[in-house]
Amino acid sequence: MPTSPQSPHLPFGDNIHTPWYGKDILSVKQFDRKDLDYIFGVAHEMHGMVDRIGTFDLLKGKILANLFYEPSTRTSSSFHAAMERLGGSVIPINNVKFSSVSKGESLADTVRSLECYSDVIVLRHPEMGSAKIAAAAASKPILNAGDGVGEHPTQALLDLFTIFSELGEGEIDGLTVTMLGDLKYGRTVHSLARLLTLYDVKLNYVSPDILKMPAEVMEDVAEKGIPQAEYASLEEILPETDVLYVTRIQKERFENPADYKKVADEFIIDPEMMQLAKEQMIIMHPLPRVNEITTDVDSDPRAAYFRQMEYGLYVRMALLAMVLGKA
Ligand code: NCD
Numbered sequence: 001m002p003t004s005p006q007s008p009h010l011p012f013g014d015n016i017h018t019p020w021y022g023k024d025i026l027s028v029k030q031f032d033r034k035d036l037d038y039i040f041g042v043a044h045e046m047h048g049m050v051d052r053i054g055t056f057d058l059l060k061g062k063i064l065a066n067l068f069y070e071p072s073t074r075t076s077s078s079f080h081a082a083m084e085r086l087g088g089s090v091i092p093i094n095n096v097k098f099s100s101v102s103k104g105e106s107l108a109d110t111v112r113s114l115e116c117y118s119d120v121i122v123l124r125h126p127e128m129g130s131a132k133i134a135a136a137a138a139s140k141p142i143l144n145a146g147d148g149v150g151e152h153p154t155q156a157l158l159d160l161f162t163i164f165s166e167l168g169e170g171e172i173d174g175l176t177v178t179m180l181g182d183l184k185y186g187r188t189v190h191s192l193a194r195l196l197t198l199y200d201v202k203l204n205y206v207s208p209d210i211l212k213m214p215a216e217v218m219e220d221v222a223e224k225g226i227p228q229a230e231y232a233s234l235e236e237i238l239p240e241t242d243v244l245y246v247t248r249i250q251k252e253r254f255e256n257p258a259d260y261k262k263v264a265d266e267f268i269i270d271p272e273m274m275q276l277a278k279e280q281m282i283i284m285h286p287l288p289r290v291n292e293i294t295t296d297v298d299s300d301p302r303a304a305y306f307r308q309m310e311y312g313l314y315v316r317m318a319l320l321a322m323v324l325g326k327a
Contacts, residue, residue, distance in 0.1 A: 020322035024135040024142045028153045028195040029220075036198065040161050042318035042327045043311070050085060050314070058326050059088035065118035066092045067110070068145070069101070069125045074287060074309055075145045075155070079122045082316040091118055108137035115140040120323055123147075141323040149185045149253060154319060155286055156191035158312035163243055165311060166282050166304050172196075176240055178204040180267055181247035181292055183213040185254075188286040189247055190217050197224035204237045205230045208263035211249070234267060238276045244269070246285045246292050270294040277302065284308050 015021065019038075031039075049056055064083040068076050072094070080090050091114070093099055101110060107125065111134045114121055123134050124145040131144035131151075146152045163172060177196060179189045183205050193203055194217065203226060205213045212230060221228050231237050238244070246269060254260045269283065274297060277283075285293060285305040297303050321327035 014325040016325060018322065018325050018327065020327070021325035022141055023323055024131075024144075025153055025319060025323070026131045026135055026142065026144045027151050028156050028191045030153075031157075031195065031198070033198045036157075036160065036195075039157060039315065039318055039322070040164055042322065043161055043314040046085075046314040046317040046321075050317075055085050055087060057087035058321055059083065059086035059324055062086075062088040062120070062324055063118040064088060064090045064320065065114040065121045066090055066094070067096075067114060067121055067123050068094045069096050069123075070146065072124055072145070074312065075124065075152075076122075078309070078312045079143075079145070079316050079320075082313055082320055085313070086317055086320060088119075088320070107134055111138045111142070120320060143319060143323070146187055149187055149190070149250075151191045152187040152286075153191050153195075154316060155188045155312075156195045157319070158308065158315040159188070159192050159245070159284060159286070160195055161315050162284060162304060162308040162311045163282070166307070167242070167280070173200040175199075175242040176202045176204065177243045177245060178206060178234070178237055178241040179213070179245045179247070180206045180234060180269075182211045182249045183207040183247070184211040185250035186247040189245065190214070192245065193217055193228075194220050197221055197226045201226060203228040204241065206232070206234050206237065206267065208249075208266045210259060211263060234273070235276060238273070239278070241277065241281055244277065244281060244283045246283060246289075248285075248288060248290050248292060251290075265291055268292060268294065269297055271296055271300070274300055274302070 066076055066079055076094055080092060083090050107130060111121055115138050120141045122143045122145050123131055126148050128148040128150035131142055131147045135142040144151060144153055183189050249264055251260050268291060281302050282304040283302055287305060
């Protein structure tokens, strides 16, 4: 929630007139194309600064509370690294078992407490809608780092920045993006499909029958007039794909573990499959990967998933600087 300019608690020296000052980032629905140009511009600057000087003092004295109720490697450490690269510091809460959450504290009370010690809160939580609840309770910015099977907006921003950077600025219009894997429980594809509707793209969905893209996401995409189609096999759609976005089957979200076993290895990308793909295609994956891309694909120049993680650092630096009034 934005801090009111009249607030007696307004931190000294913040530029409250920057457009993103004090804002939450909860859903990709809050962005338009102009916002993305702005974010990517700042992310690009951050990349240059990291290359040139590594760490600098843009957010000196600022504190991030990194509150993770679900496992995370990349999202938590990239936000942590982003804050440190900007000269700020971090309260990492990666294991809520050791916090008052295990004593039964509500999410609202936890964020209200953490904002007394910090300037911004990054939250990952297993329930859809939790980021919104936290934002209603807090007066400092909340950045949604994944709310159950809901959204993962900062991941979608870094995904789009990856496409932007890998395939060339302005080239998103006209692309065919194929999403593969667990489209039902994968929050990254829910956010990315919605964000891509800001561009003139074509979306293909390939998944096991029980893991199709949810109707509400498909309705949002249809409402924007973006063509989308579902396929049961990757082979028929791979030759025309520009971006192949692969996801892990979200084992932990299955009600019945036997169902997971049935679909676990239904789609696997290997060098043989890659022969069907365009020379200029990129393969992305939010990671972690399980079996869905074989490791011998990693050396293929089209494998962009590790580069994608690096782009994430610059996007998260940009977002932190923006909501703290420094960009
Ligand atoms: C994803 C997530 O947590 O939704 N990971 C990530 O943030 N990079 C994808 C996943 O867990 O499969």
